Amino acid sequence: MNTALEPIGRDLVLDFWRGIGILMVIVHHLVYFHFETFRNFTFSIPVGAFEHALWWTNQTLVGFSERAGPLGVKFFFIVSGYIITYLMLHEEEKYGRLSISTFYVRRIFRILPPYLFYLFSVMAFATFSWIAVPPADALTAGAFLCNTALPCGWFTVHTWTLAVEMQFYVFWPLIFVLLPPHRRALFLTVLLALLVIASASGAFLAHGWIDNALSFACIALGALSAVHLALRS
Numbered sequence: 001m002n003t004a005l006e007p008i009g010r011d012l013v014l015d016f017w018r019g020i021g022i023l024m025v026i027v028h029h030l031v032y033f034h035f036e037t038f039r040n041f042t043f044s045i046p047v048g049a050f051e052h053a054l055w056w057t058n059q060t061l062v063g064f065s066e067r068a069g070p071l072g073v074k075f076f077f078i079v080s081g082y083i084i085t086y087l088m089l090h091e092e093e094k095y096g097r098l099s100i101s102t103f104y105v106r107r108i109f110r111i112l113p114p115y116l117f118y119l120f121s122v123m124a125f126a127t128f129s130w131i132a133v134p135p136a137d138a139l140t141a142g143a144f145l146c147n148t149a150l151p152c153g154w155f156t157v158h159t160w161t162l163a164v165e166m167q168f169y170v171f172w173p174l175i176f177v178l179l180p181p182h183r184r185a186l187f188l189t190v191l192l193a194l195l196v197i198a199s200a201s202g203a204f205l206a207h208g209w210i211d212n213a214l215s216f217a218c219i220a221l222g223a224l225s226a227v228h229l230a231l232r233s
Contacts, residue, residue: 014079021075028069031061051118053186073161074218080165081222088176089226100173107169115162122155131155159209164215172223188224 037075047162092098119142126133140146144166152160179187195217198204204212 024068024072031065077218081219085226112144
């Protein structure tokens, strides 16, 4: 399977976008959530050039941070869709087929240990009344459903991105093996178009701000990119 990038070059590009995504999410949480001083900063009347420049810089930082987090998460979804699909294509080319069971085992051992450690830590903190986490929140997060309308409070709702990823991991390999190789690009193209339309119409929103349709559209875009690279061979 020929690709436009050699493995080392491809990995560097993907790591670059991962790094950009991480920085954008960090800026979003620091400025927009944790330091309200930035958002509440103002002068009653910007009387001088310095005050005006400081006010403009602050407003620009707040505006950037508000958009940076969601955009950084989209980068992650695109990269994830590309990587997982590329690995499935590589396994199919090497062994003649994709092993669904092996795929699931790899995902489980990669994700569950740190994720369960996080959930157990959150519940331990809640047990000692250091934080407030209703049991329903932990159950929703444990079932990877925080991207739905089920209860998921502050300490668990951030796992919504992992919920999207896990749902992608469950269904995409099954669809992948059922589709003939020459139909995968068409399927992903149609799926991407439908998801974009669903996002534009406000469908599949959760908690008022989680856009599931757009999230899966980003993953589909990454998967489509990997499939098109494979078709160039």
